[in-house]
Structures are given as C-alpha cells and as structure tokens.
Amino acid sequence: MVEEQPRTYEASERSVPDLPELYYSNGLCTRVLPQTIPELQTGEGLERNYEGLETKPNGNDPPMLAVKDVETMSSSSKSKRRRRGLIFAAVGVLIALAAGLGGGLGVRRSNSQRNTSGAPVAELFNATTPLPRSDVAPNDWRGRSIYQIITDRFSPSDSTMPCDVAKRQYCGGTWQGIISQLDYIQNMGFTAIWISPVTAQIDDITAEGEAYHGYWQQNIFALNFHFGTISDLQALASALHARNMLLMVDVVVNHFGWAGNGRTVNYAKMYPFDNRKYYHPYCVITNQDYLSNQTAVEQCWLGDDIVSLPDVDTTSAFVRQTYGQWISSLVSVFGIDGLRIDTVKHVEKSFWSNFKSAAGIYTLGEVFDGAMNYTCPYQEQLDGLLDYPLYYPMIRAFQDSNGSMASLGTALASIQDSCRDPTLLATFSENHDIPRFLSQRNDMNAQMNVIVFTILSGGIPIIYQGQEQGFSGGNDPANREALWTSDYSTKTPLYMLIASVNQIRNHEVFASPQYLTASTEVIFTDDHHIALQKGNIISLYSNEGSNSSLSNITLTKTGFQENQPTIEILTCRNSTTDADGNLRVSVQEGKPQVGSPALKSNLRLTKIRSFPQLRH
Numbered sequence: 001m002v003e004e005q006p007r008t009y010e011a012s013e014r015s016v017p018d019l020p021e022l023y024y025s026n027g028l029c030t031r032v033l034p035q036t037i038p039e040l041q042t043g044e045g046l047e048r049n050y051e052g053l054e055t056k057p058n059g060n061d062p063p064m065l066a067v068k069d070v071e072t073m074s075s076s077s078k079s080k081r082r083r084r085g086l087i088f089a090a091v092g093v094l095i096a097l098a099a100g101l102g103g104g105l106g107v108r109r110s111n112s113q114r115n116t117s118g119a120p121v122a123e124l125f126n127a128t129t130p131l132p133r134s135d136v137a138p139n140d141w142r143g144r145s146i147y148q149i150i151t152d153r154f155s156p157s158d159s160t161m162p163c164d165v166a167k168r169q170y171c172g173g174t175w176q177g178i179i180s181q182l183d184y185i186q187n188m189g190f191t192a193i194w195i196s197p198v199t200a201q202i203d204d205i206t207a208e209g210e211a212y213h214g215y216w217q218q219n220i221f222a223l224n225f226h227f228g229t230i231s232d233l234q235a236l237a238s239a240l241h242a243r244n245m246l247l248m249v250d251v252v253v254n255h256f257g258w259a260g261n262g263r264t265v266n267y268a269k270m271y272p273f274d275n276r277k278y279y280h281p282y283c284v285i286t287n288q289d290y291l292s293n294q295t296a297v298e299q300c301w302l303g304d305d306i307v308s309l310p311d312v313d314t315t316s317a318f319v320r321q322t323y324g325q326w327i328s329s330l331v332s333v334f335g336i337d338g339l340r341i342d343t344v345k346h347v348e349k350s351f352w353s354n355f356k357s358a359a360g361i362y363t364l365g366e367v368f369d370g371a372m373n374y375t376c377p378y379q380e381q382l383d384g385l386l387d388y389p390l391y392y393p394m395i396r397a398f399q400d401s402n403g404s405m406a407s408l409g410t411a412l413a414s415i416q417d418s419c420r421d422p423t424l425l426a427t428f429s430e431n432h433d434i435p436r437f438l439s440q441r442n443d444m445n446a447q448m449n450v451i452v453f454t455i456l457s458g459g460i461p462i463i464y465q466g467q468e469q470g471f472s473g474g475n476d477p478a479n480r481e482a483l484w485t486s487d488y489s490t491k492t493p494l495y496m497l498i499a500s501v502n503q504i505r506n507h508e509v510f511a512s513p514q515y516l517t518a519s520t521e522v523i524f525t526d527d528h529h530i531a532l533q534k535g536n537i538i539s540l541y542s543n544e545g546s547n548s549s550l551s552n553i554t555l556t557k558t559g560f561q562e563n564q565p566t567i568e569i570l571t572c573r574n575s576t577t578d579a580d581g582n583l584r585v586s587v588q589e590g591k592p593q594v595g596s597p598a599l600k601s602n603l604r605l606t607k608i609r610s611f612p613q614l615r616h
Contacts, residue, residue, distance in 0.1 A: 128230055131237055131335030136246060138362040138383040141338060142423050142516040143509040144246060145455065145502050146462045147190040150432055151227050152212040153482045154465055155181045163482035165473070168209020171482050175228040175236045182239060184488045188468060188495060189502025192246035194340050198223055198233060198330075199252070204259035208306045213432065213480070214250060215342060216257025216307060219271040220326050230333075237335040248338035248364070249330070253323060253355070254346040255302060255309035262301055262308035272322055273312060280311040298348050314351045324358035331359055338362040344378055344385075345369060352381035364426055368433070372411075376419040384424035387459055389415055391428060394457075397530070398450050398543045399441045405530040405543065409522040412457065412532075416519050423517055427459035430467050436479050438472035445546040445590045448497055452592040455501045456539045457532060458520030468495040497570070501594065504569055508535055523557045529587065531555050536596050538583070544590040551587040558583050560597060569594040 152170055153163065155177030163171035178195065185193060197214030200222035204210070211217075214224065223230060237247050256273070258265045262282040268274050280299040289296035303309035312319060330336065344352070344365035356363045365382040367375045372389035379385055393411040397403040416422045429450045430436050437450050447470070455461040466473075469486040470493075473479035489495065508515045515535035523538070524531035529551070531540045538558060542548070560566060564577045568585075570593065577583050585593060 128333050130333045131234055133332050134335060134337040134361055136337045136361065138424065141192075141246075141362045141384070141460055143506075144192040144460060145190050145505065146192045146194050146248065146426065146460060147185050147188070148194045148428075148431060148462050148464045149178060149196065150213065150465065150480055151175065151178065151196040153480055154178055155484060159484040161484075163485070165477045165480055165482075168212070168477050169205065170210050170212045170226050173227070173482075175232040179236055179239045181488060182243065182245075184490065186243055186245065187490060188463075188499045189506055190463070191244070191506065192248055192338070193240065194248040194250065194338075194462065196227075197250045197252055197342070198227065200224055202257045202259050202307075206259050206306055209477070211257060215252055216309070217252055218256055218269055221271060233334050241335065246337035247335065248340055248362075249334070249336050250340045250342060251327070251330075252342045253312065253314065253351075254343040255311050257303075258308050258310055259306075260308065261305045262303070262310070265308065265310055267310070270310070273319065278313055278316060278319055280313050298346055302343070302346065311346070314347050320351065320354060323355060327355060327359045331361055336361065338364060340364045340366065341382070342366055343368075344382070349378065349381050352378075356382055372415055372418045376415070379420045379424070384421075384426055384460065385419070387415065387425040387427050390425075390457070390459070391434075394429060394450070394453060395437065395440070398446050398453075398541075399437070401528065401544050401548075403543050405525045405528065405541075409525045409530055412520060412522060416458075422459060422519075425459040426462050427454050427457055428462040428464065429454045430464040430479070431462070432464070432480055433476065434479070435474045436466070436472050438470060439474040439479070442472070443545045444470065444493065446543065447494065449541045449543065449590070449592045451494065451498060452501050452539060452594065453541055455498070455505055456534065456537060456594065458534055461502075461505075463498060468492060468498050470494055500570060504537065504594065504596070508537055512536065521557070524553065524555050526553075529553060533557075533559060538595040540585055540587065540593040540595070542587050542590040542592065544587075546589050548590040553585045553587060555583045555585060556580070564597060566595050566597055569596060
C-alpha cells in the first residue's frame, strides 16, 4: 500500500512574511530554533540585517538569537521605538493636512451627503492624498498572526474612563489610542491587527445602545467620527507599516442601519444608496430560513424593531459598481492590507468575486455557520474564511473533560479535505460575537490549551483582545470589555504564553517557508488528548483541566529521527526520542506542550530584525 503524502498547497513567491522587530516576554525556552535559517531570495529591496545577533551566520550555523523580556527593555530602546512610531504617525497626519483634510472632513456627527465645502462625500476619498497601496499578496497572510480589536474598547484618550458594557454605548476608544498601544500588541508577537468597521454609523442612542461596534452604518464614504479623523486612520496604517505589521479592516456590505422598525426607514439618510430601490423589500429572516431557505437568508433583513438593518440589493448593477469603487478607494486611501467581511452568507455568492478583485487585497469572510459543506464553498469566491467549522468542535473538545478529542481531530482533517485552501482560513477561539472561553469553563489551563491550539493548529491565528488578560465575558455585550481596565499588563500568564507561542510560530514561518503550506497532521488522540504536527513543531493538548493527574503519552509518527534530542518549548524540558523516533511525553495539570528538535545548547533566541522590508 502506498503511503499517502501530506497535502500541500500552492505557495506564492512572497509567502515568507516580513518579520518585525519583536520583543518577547519570559516563558519561551532560550535554546530552541528551527535548524537552519535558509537564505532568502536576493533581489531589489531584499537585504539581510543581523542587528542584535550575537554572531554573524557562518556556513550552516544559524544566527544566535535571544529572547528579550519586554519589561527589561532598556529605556533608550523603548524611547527609540516610541519616537519612531510617533514619527511615522506624524507623517500620516501631515499627508492629510497637506490635502486640506486635517480637520476630518466627512466624519461629522451628521451623516449628510455633503461636507462643509459643498463637495459630495463620495469625492472625499478621491480628494484625499492616499497612502502607498499595499503590495501584500493574499498568500502572504498565511504567515501572519492577527490581534482582533474592537476600536471603541481598546484604548481611549483617557484610560480612567468608565465603560459599562451593559449600556452598549461608546466608551471612547480611538485609532490614536491603538497607535499608543502598538508595543503592547507587537510584544505578544502579533504581525497584524484587525479593527472594527470604520464607516459612519447611525448616531442615535437606542434601546439597544449605540453603534460603537460599527455594524450599523449609514454612510460608507464617511468615517466614524467617534474613532478619529481621516488623518488618524492614515496615521494608524503608517505606524503599523513602520513596524512591518499589517492592517485588516472590518467592512459591511450586506446592510445599512436604521434606528427603528424596518417599515419606517428613511432611505434618504443612507449614502450612497439613498433610495428604496437599492434595498430588498422588508422581510425578517426566520430560524427556519437558516435551515432551508437560502434566498430568504440573502434577501430578508437582519435586526429587529429597535434597530433594523436594511438589506442592500447587491444584485443591482449600480450597487455592485458603487461598492467596487468604494472598496478600491478605501483600500488605497488608508493603505489597508486585508479585509474582514461581515455577514458574507447574507449576500449572493456571485457578488464576491468582483468585490474581491476591486479590493485587490486579502479577503477574509465571515460565514457564521459550523457546517463545512455550507461554509467551505464560499472560499471559491474569497481568499479565506473565519474557520467556524473548526471553532465549534474545538470548543466542545476543551470546554469539558468529557469533550471529544477524536471529533476535533476528525473535523481538522475534514476541513483540510473540504475547503479549497485551509492554510488561508483563520483560526479563532473567541471574538465579539461569541462567549469567551472562560465564561464556559473557568479553568486557566484549559484556556491555555485553547489559545495554543488557536495559534498552532494550522490556519492564520486570531486572538481577540482581552484573551491575553483572561477576560471571561459571556454573550454580547459582556464579551466586549474595555481593555484598559487591565492596565495593559504584560505579566499575565496568558500574555506571556501568547508571546511565547507566537514567537516560535513566527520563527518557524521565517526559517521554513514550507511550514506555511504544509498540512496539519493529527498524530495522536485518546479520550483526553490530541497531538498535531506541522513542520518542525509538535503540539499536544489536553482537556483534563488544572486538577488532573499526571499522564504519560508516547507519540509515534513524529517525523523525528531516532535518539534525537528534543525540547518542550513552554517549560524547557529536554527529552530524547527512542530508537524508532517515538517521543515519550508527560502531561502535568492538563497543560499544553509544544515540542521541537533541540539544537546546540549554546544557541540563544533574540529579536529578529525585519527583512525584507514591506514596500509601503
């Protein structure tokens, strides 16, 4: 019988991402490296810079890299990075000021179709000096690690501002606030952020709160003034690109927002679709529709009698053309590198191909459904999808010690067979639409397993703001906590865990380009454990929880050599494979483990300077 070869996926020439300067917290073993850092292809704009390495690379010796604790960074180093970020932020502001838009035209509280100069709002983006357009190919997102931000709940101008999530109102977070906390994000090893929708919203205070989340838009050609100005959003993109990080923006195509019953909509308030003819007739999607009526899912309305969501008729030629012009302008003006697209399943599939082409960047669709035979076909139209078919079996596996690890392994394998390219799917365990894991199981070690699985199970990892602080809010609105209540601590166990696991993934991405397109193999399961292998990394997970007893497990099919020294990265425990390459592992207190071949004991991990630079 011929042994089946692991599935691989087509890689682009630019699939090795640009790594930023990263500083990591304690917790990662200082003796682990992928075996050899290969030479990158040389060419214009590609230059190696070994700043910070203890020795220059020589022959087959990898560079000596060392972990640097974020709390022990020298004050001079911190101030240099802070000054650099401020400089690039200032550049974005000056660009907009030079265009005469420093005052934030088009982001007024009023959603009028015209600004104070009398120019149509649709012309504002065209009149704004754009940032250099992103040249990041969709495939380049494979190697990124994304931090999801609710802009209003991340960082305000005054960190003492109260935020009662139950009121569902604006709490004060801004784009400038995000800029001020980029060190906090980057020090966890993240190489991209996803922010809330940026468009102008209904400005009513309703019985269901305000549109702080960004999903009740009324003018797609104006910005949400609560978050800042055109200058501020450009400054955020510039500050990210200065760090070789990427910007993903959430966008909504399916609907607009109206503070009232769907039969009372004043369509003149919407822009640019200011007439009833651009919307589907009012009808409400029922639970039964989700099971058997896709036409109703696409043409009937979301929302309720308090806030209705007029459903845009995306079959209209005018609507399609306008959306194409809008997304092209939005991406160009603000230097956006990727899009997260809301409510994808509520729009006919034929719409998305042209929309994606107009955007010209990575598109990540939200198809809020756990059935892979329903969800995966949307990847024929978009680059990637939020991996809900993996989310549900993952949560079921870890939220209880009786969860099925076998079902999780089956789901992981089935997704790799069912979706066009699972390496472009985004893996997550929390977001603003679902309850936080700790609200379902109050066990920190179980949460550690979920986080490590999210980062290493094979897709593009997304960590939702607050996971690193152990937030435990349940359903919306409880899961939309203000992050500043944590004082942005970099010493919490989960913050340090994320920094450690992101670091080893980032380095594997850089050192081994084939890691990005390799499939994830399930190499072991039992009632309480599952082990995965991708590239040089083996990860082992447990659902037994913090009070579990010691478990001894022998992993076969590791791909390791016989009698090969290995190391568990999170605890720095050394071990050696047996004569067959099998690895014996001891699981304590139900904690996850991440293993890799050990290298010379004199090797140390350090900061990796970015190369090549992003050409923004």
